[in-house]
Amino acid sequence: MDELKLKKAVNEIRKGIVTAVYSAKAGHPGGSLSAAELFTYLYFEELNIDPRNPKKADRDRFVLSKGHTAPGLYATLANRGYFPVEDLKLLRHTNSYLQGHPDMKHIPGVDMSSGSLGQGISAAVGMALCAKMDKANYRVYTLLGDGEIQEGQVWEAAMFAGHRKLDNLVVIVDNNGLQIDGKIEDVCSPYPIDSKFAAFNFHVINVSDGNDFIQLNAAFKEAKETKGKPSAIIMKTVKGKGISYMENNIEWHGKAPNDKEYAIAIEELEKAGEALCQK
């Protein structure tokens, strides 16, 4: 793993996220930014994929179960070469292929349409099951929000995955601690998250800083080495990470920056990028 390379990549992806949401005048920057390192790690380090052949049969699959953070996924796919970075400005525009939530029919690199919370994980489980039935080697990854796991379907899927011992499945929970109506522990606490997944027969890996590539690297290595059980990576992250005024601020769950705010965000990211180039 080349950490500096990943840090440079995630900085560009953050620019893509804020630019996309700014251009759309709508969207979800907070949860896209909290999972930016995760997206980057998956698409630049972990997944067996080929952007020139997005549908290749033996590719690893990724399902964005928390589909509202599509700007994070799109910015990553664009920077990985699936489609032009320039197109991120078309997010949520009429006649654009970049829909508000992931659309597998029209967006290169998107393996499953998602957005209605709780549903993506089931599709990911179905894909992992298919790999097992076909004795294929591909692995399946799915990212859930910590608020999303309030949906009952998540636990139906978890029960099935544990029961079927789908060790080619990795469920990642982005534990940024905030949902639309407030802190997750105030709205309807899903805590403890780790022991819930353990009770559903998952191998659980806690990551204390999900915005740190070194920790992500160790977690995914452990998940890959785990046999006989699906893995759940519960990662603590910072919502809005990387943009000072968005960090840990619930206001930025689902709103776009105005001109001034956008300029500040880009300036901050430019500075962060310059600092990385000094290294």
Place this chain on the structure above:
Amino acid sequence: MSEVKKIATRESYGNALAELGKKYKDLVVLDADLAGATKTGTFLKEFPDRHIDCGIAECNMMGIAAGLAATGKVPFASTFAMFASGRAYEQIRNSIGYPHLNVKIGATHAGISVGEDGATHQCNEDLALMRTIPGMVILNPADDIEAKAAVEAAYLHKGPVYLRFGRLAVPIINDNPDYKFKIGKGIILREGNDITIAATGLCVWEAIKAAEMLEKDGINARVVNIHTIKPIDKELIIESAKKTGKIVAVEEHSIIGGLGSAIAEVLAEDLPTPILRIGIEDVFGESGPAIELIAKYGLDADGIYKKIKKFM
């Protein structure tokens, strides 16, 4: 009529899957703890590795089916019509319909003929719900022969298909060498000039009998079997309306949103024609033997006959 061979279309579904499983290796079957009732047990016995019991979790089952379809399988997700179209409506819409995935939904125990289990399990709304999903094909076979043909047609069709089956044994009406099943093409079972009875599912048999009763009163009814609710056979409906001037829709489903509505929509726009919708009248069902309920809710030949006499 005791010599007429009867079989429930849910049995036909199970038998067809077991048969097609030999031919199509990518066909897999999912259940939600109702394999005994959806009659997929034969498939399970023949192909244990291709039968997936998801437990009592229909929403997850639809999602798993979507994932399996996205990775190359042709899944038949089986459960009662109520839990497929009702409980898992949104999963079908968003995880299967929106990405247009190649999932087949085998919905058994549709309609009031569920019988003794009563209103909670009698789904009279599934056609209405499924009709609103873009790209969804809806098949409602009338007998064993048609049900088996529908299962294979569903397999061969690329995209989501909702198949509706019943619990009650129904007479075989399509055992003739000319029978052909084509998605979207209704079948004329009886010619007549005075009125058209367009029926679907188990009501097709009752419609034929009602037409025989009407004939004794000098009313010649054309009977058409509309096995495909979506896409609806516009051509046959308009042609029938032109020919007979009046149309009656008969279905074991709410009069809101099913076959009657589909026909009304076609005719209201293209050829305004007097229509009578016979079905469940915006009420919930109740417990009782299926045959008694079908009579009580006016869906047997006698009930259809009386309503048509009044309508004429």
